[in-house]
Amino acid sequence: QVQLVESGGGLVQADDSLRLSCAASGRTFRSYAMGWFRQAPGKEREFVAAISQYGGTTYQIDSVKGRFTISRDNAKNTVYLQMNILKPEDTAVYYCAASLRSPSRDLNSYDYWGQGTQVTVSS
Numbered sequence: 615q616v617q618l619v620e621s622g623g624g625l626v627q628a629d630d631s632l633r634l635s636c637a638a639s640g641r642t643f644r645s646y647a648m649g650w651f652r653q654a655p656g657k658e659r660e661f662v663a664a665i666s667q668y669g670g671t672t673y674q675i676d677s678v679k680g681r682f683t684i685s686r687d688n689a690k691n692t693v694y695l696q697m698n699i700l701k702p703e704d705t706a707v708y709y710c711a712a713s714l715r716s717p718s719r720d721l722n723s724y725d726y727w728g729q730g731t732q733v734t735v736s737s
Contacts, residue, residue, distance in 0.1 A: 616640045616726050618710050623731030626700055630735070634695040636710030636728055644668065647717035648686060648693040649724055652706035652733075659709070663695060664717035671717060678704075700735045707732050 622634040636648070649664040663674045663684035672684050681700075686693040693710060708731050711724035718724075 616642065616646065616712050618712060618726055618728035620708065620710050620728045620731040623708060623733045625734045625736065628701055628735055628737050630700050631696070631698045632700065632733060634697065634708055634710075634731060634733075636693045636695075638691045638693075638712065640691070643691040644688040646712040646714060646726075648684075649711045649713065649717065649721075650684060650693075650695045651709045651711060651721055652704075653709070653730075654706040657706075659721055661719040661721065662708070664719065665693065666717045673717060673719060675719075697733070700733075702735045702737045705733060705735050 617639040618636055620636045647666050650662040651659050652662050653659040665672045665684045665686050669686050681698050683696040710728045712726040713724045715723050
C-alpha cells in the first residue's frame with residue numbers, strides 16, 4: 615500500500631507558475647506509474663498527466679502541452695507537476711494517483727489517491 619500527499623497548490627495570477635509535489639510513502643514507489651488529475655467545481659475529475667515507473671514515458675492532455683511537465687524522482691519518492699503559464703481554466707483541486715499498471719489516462723486504472731491540493735488562478 616502507498617500513501618500520497620500532495621503539496622504546492624495556492625492562489626496565483628494568470629501566467630504565473632506553480633510546482634506541485636506528491637510525496638509517496640513506502641519503499642515501492644518505483645513500482646507505480648503516477649498520474650495527476652484535476653477536478654474543477656461542478657465538473658468530473660479529469661486526467662492531466664501521467665508518467666511511467668522510471669519516467670521514460672509521459673502523457674498529457676492537449677490543453678496543458680507546452681505548459682505543464684510531469685516528472686519524478688524515485689530516490690525521493692516524489693512526483694512533480696511543473697505548471698507554467700497558468701490560466702484561470704486551470705483552477706481545480708489537483709490529485710496525484712498511483713497505479714501498478716502502465717501509465718494511463720483512465721482514472722479507474724489507479725489504485726491509490728492523495729487528498730488533493732487546491733490551485734486557483736485569477737485573471
